[in-house]
Every structure is written in structure tokens, then in C-alpha cells.
Amino acid sequence: MKCIYYLTSTLDSTGHITDDLHDAGIGDWFIHVLSKDETGLSKKKIHSSNYLEKLDLLRFGIIGAIVGFLVGLFAANLLKTTQPFGPDVPNIVYYAIVGVITSFGAWEGGLTGIASENKKVALFHDDIAAGRYLILIYAHKEKEAIVKSVMQSKHPEANLVAEDSYFYNPLSTLKRV
Structure with a gap:
């Protein structure tokens, strides 16, 4: 599954985009919007983004688990x-030590991630702070062309700003288009 990022300036445009994507067969669970205007999104019944998209919980959790495992x-x-x-300590004790320290590292990394903005969304921090709407569209390979066609033909005001890989990897980087 690929994540396609679009930026638009108004709530009305965002609402029309989600409606047109729904008409094209893209479900509500595959369209998420990041905005500082959460109230406006709620009033228009536009699916807002989740914490995994806003925060860097997964990335820091994975890094913390790796560091914890090594320690x-x-x-x-x-x-x-x-x-x-x-000399009579059973091996299970050593495995338990590795497991406990790995879990502690993942927990500490997760806490750090909760306090951090998602690395991929941070590229658009200034745009979101300026009142623009970041639309994340998750599309299966066969729906990708439909999404791009709808966006090009019906919504030239929305700018394609990035595309993420088919496999969600929180450690990868995202490049603006």
C-alpha cells in the first residue's frame, strides 16, 4: 500500500476531495487529514489522522527496542x-535480562516518540501551522492511478507533495516531490 500526500489550502477543498475520492471507491479509512483545525474536520465529518501518523511513537519505539536489546x-x-x-545461574535468567532491558528500551523509546512529531509529517509542519491541510491517501497498487486521476482532473488546487513506499517503514525517510 502506498501513501500519497497532498496539500490543500481550504477546508471546503478538503471536503470536496474526500467526497470525490469516496465516489471513486476509496474508503474513509484510507483518507486521513492532518490539520490544526480539528474542529472543522469534525464538523465536516472528514476523517482526521491518528496518533501513529502525528507522533513518532513507532520509530522511537523501534529504535529504543534495538538499543535496549544491544544493552x-x-x-x-x-x-x-x-x-x-x-556459576549455577540458569540460561533463562540471561534471556530474561535481555528481554526486560529490550522491553524497557522500547517503552522509553515510545515515551520519547509520544513527545515527538512524526518525522515524515514534520516536513509539512510549517504548512500545517499556516492553516493548510495535509491529506494522506492510502492506496492499494490498483487504486493508485484512480487517486491520481481524480486529483489531477477534479482538484488542481491540491498539490502532490510526497509519496511513501508500499511498505510502511517508520525508519525510512520521506522526500517532498
Whole structure:
């Protein structure tokens, strides 16, 4: 599935875009809008974005888990090598140490991610702060051409600003078009 990013200036335009995409067979769950005007989106019954799109929870959670895993491996290896509790410690204890420290790293990374704007959406921070609407359209490969056709023919006021890969990878970067 590909995510196609469009920017538009007005709430009315955003509403017409979502209506036209619905008419073209794109479901409401595949259209998300980021805006500082959440009330306007709610009044027009436009599907707003979710926390995973707004915040960097996944990216920092994954990074925290990786760091935690490496620290856990180091700690378990250090304890196994130095044997401060004697030579009779079962291996499950070392696995548990790695698991607990990995989980702690993922948790700490998630907390950092909750406090951070999504790296991909941060490219459009100034546009959103200026009152523009960022429309994220998730399209299967066979619907991609339909989305682009509807947007080109009916909504020239909306600017195609980015496209994300078919596989959602929170560690990848997004480039503006």
C-alpha cells in the first residue's frame, strides 16, 4: 500500500476531495487529514489522522527496542562472564535480562516518540501551522492511478507533495516531490 500526500489550502477543498475520492471507491479509512483545525474536520465529518501518523511513537519505539536489546546482550554477557551470582545461574535468567532491558528500551523509546512529531509529517509542519491541510491517501497498487486521476482532473488546487513506499517503514525517510 502506498501513501500519497497532498496539500490543500481550504477546508471546503478538503471536503470536496474526500467526497470525490469516496465516489471513486476509496474508503474513509484510507483518507486521513492532518490539520490544526480539528474542529472543522469534525464538523465536516472528514476523517482526521491518528496518533501513529502525528507522533513518532513507532520509530522511537523501534529504535529504543534495538538499543535496549544491544544493552541487554551486553549486560547478560557481562554477568555470564563475571559470574557475580555463581556459576549455577540458569540460561533463562540471561534471556530474561535481555528481554526486560529490550522491553524497557522500547517503552522509553515510545515515551520519547509520544513527545515527538512524526518525522515524515514534520516536513509539512510549517504548512500545517499556516492553516493548510495535509491529506494522506492510502492506496492499494490498483487504486493508485484512480487517486491520481481524480486529483489531477477534479482538484488542481491540491498539490502532490510526497509519496511513501508500499511498505510502511517508520525508519525510512520521506522526500517532498
